[in-house]
Amino acid sequence: MTELLSGPALDAELDRLAVVPRLLIALDFDGTLAPEVDDPAAARALPAARAALLALHALPDTIVALVSGRALESLAAVGEAPDDLPLIGSHGLELRFDATDVRPAVDARDAARVAALRSRLEPIVARVEGAWIEQKPAGLAVHSRLVDDTVAAAALADDVRAAATDGDDALTVRAGKNVVEFAVRDATKGDGLRALAERFAPDAVLFAGDDVTDEDALAVLSRRDLGIKVGSAETVARARVADPAAMAVALERVLDTRRALSGNTR
């Protein structure tokens, strides 16, 4: 395993980034700013992390954005972010550049595809005790965890897959444990980060995340950017911090350096 930047070497990189003319700081939320909790609705950023990101957001030429797998609505709720702070939800499917520029996961045509899909699957799911449909921003998921009859659960997965793709062969299908997901559109956090970079044209990007899906965003960074992995998992990031508390310290360092620069030159 290659040595990732940490300690003084990471501080030096944070200082380099902090002084670029236009800086995009894009951050995962759960596990990166907010400690993991059992109830997703109860997750909140650490006070130090929240204070640092709000202060960075207030600086000129500094864009702070949250990039999450959560649906946009959920991210806005737990993130308690100002309306003009950009949010990327549903792993890059939903974009909110500011309060007046919100791109939903699906357009009217896609929404009609999801509605048609739901009407094809509902009668099949209704026949199986314990099965249920979860509505997603760009599709839906059929859950069978509560189906006691394992034969019925296996048949259900086959039946919904056949009925779904029979009416719409462009659907993305993902089979998980006790769940089959259907989506009319697909995206990654890498797509979300690219959209932010196109919109805000930064000179450098700081991205931090803790989970497997954050690797998609870390992978689109270039040499001028800095990717930070939060936690001990394998990563393509160049730097690592231990936990959200350490991430807050890194953000405070960027803030202090950038605020000093801003005060001196503007």
Ligand SMILES: [Mg+2]
């Ligand atoms: Mg996370």
